[in-house]
Amino acid sequence: MIDRDRLQAIVREAGRMAMASWPGDGHALEVWEKTPGNPVSAIDLAVDAFLKEELKTLLPAAGWLSEETADAPDRLDGGLVWLVDPIDGTRDYIRGRTGWAVSVALVSASRPLFGLLYAPARRQEEGGEFWHGEAGQGSWRNGKRLQASTRKQLAGARVPAKHLPSEDADLVMVDQPNAIALRMALxxxxxxxxxxxxxxxxxxDIAAASLIAREAGAAVTDAFGQALNYNKRDPRAFGVLVTAPAIHAAAVARLAGRARDLVG
Structure with a gap:
């Protein structure tokens, strides 16, 4: 159906484009706000344009949905669609931090078929972190097959976070990349x-990483514990919850009140 090697090469090249302008290596960058508090850079748009051209050439029948492109309703007409965030974790990117990634997923019938993340600023001695997954086949980081956490108890669970509310004081903080996709991949x-x-x-933000996590054996849902569907008319989801399978129910229960209060 698809040239997997070419797909990976396209995502890697997008990461190299971003890395060539990364402020962490001393490069100057043009940055502005799309909306208050929502930064974007010139390289976000350049990588988005590159991915759109290359992925549409790779699979002309697929629709397109991206953070940096105006939504086109015709994406709902076909069975395949690319879901793309050219730089997930823009805040880390523009600050010269490493917690950003190129995120690409191919979705069919509301479910991801392929998911790819490339974080070239991380593990630079290995050429970056390249994550990929394929439905029913597994997921990998830098060629090593992934196996998700098998933790049995919620208390003591490791969470990517910079701080925790008092009701979560029994959890353990680990490094938090700005990119939600990378946090899910952890x-x-x-x-x-x-x-x-x-x-x-x-x-x-989540399509590629949700497949990578699920193929590694993690439980992946929205904040209410419901299945995530993709390429909806309204391309939003309320929260994401990725856990070791045995603690998923306890995590849903803990979040339920907060989620209900915020949704209203």
């Missing part, structure tokens, strides 16, 4: 046991 790599958000987000 559960896939057994470097975290739980990743949760309780807010509205967009499909392009």
């Amino acid at each position: 559960v896939a790599a057994d470097e975290a046991d739980l990743c949760a958000t309780v807010r509205w987000g967009y499909e392009w």
Whole structure:
């Protein structure tokens, strides 16, 4: 159906484009706000344009949904769609930090078929972190097959976070990349046991990482414990919850009140 090697090469090249302008290596960058508090850079748009051209050439029948492109309703007409965030974690990117990634997923019938993340600023001695997953086949980071956390108890679970509310004081903080996709992937790599958000987000932020985590054996849902569907008319989801399977029910129960209060 698709040239997997070419797909990976396209995502790697997008990461190299971003890395060539990364302020962490001393490069100057043009940055502005799309909306208050929502920064974007010139390289976000350049990488988005590159991915759109290359991925549409790779699979002309697929639709397109991206953070940096105006939504086109015709994406709902076909069976395949690319979900893309050219730089997930823009804040880390523009500050010269490493917690950002190129995120690409191919979705069919509301489910991801392929998910790819490339974080070239991380593990630079290995050429960056390249994550990929394929439905029913597994997921990998830098060629090593992933196996998600198998933690049995919520108390003591590792969470990518910079601070925790008092009601979560029994959890253990680990490094938190700005990119939600990378935080989700940490559960896939057994470097975290739980990743949760309780807010509205967009499909392009989570589609690739949700497949990578699920194929590694993690439980992946929205904040209410419901299945995530993709390429909806409204491309939002309320929260994401990625956990070791045995603690998922307890995590849903803990988040339920907060989620209900925020949704209203």
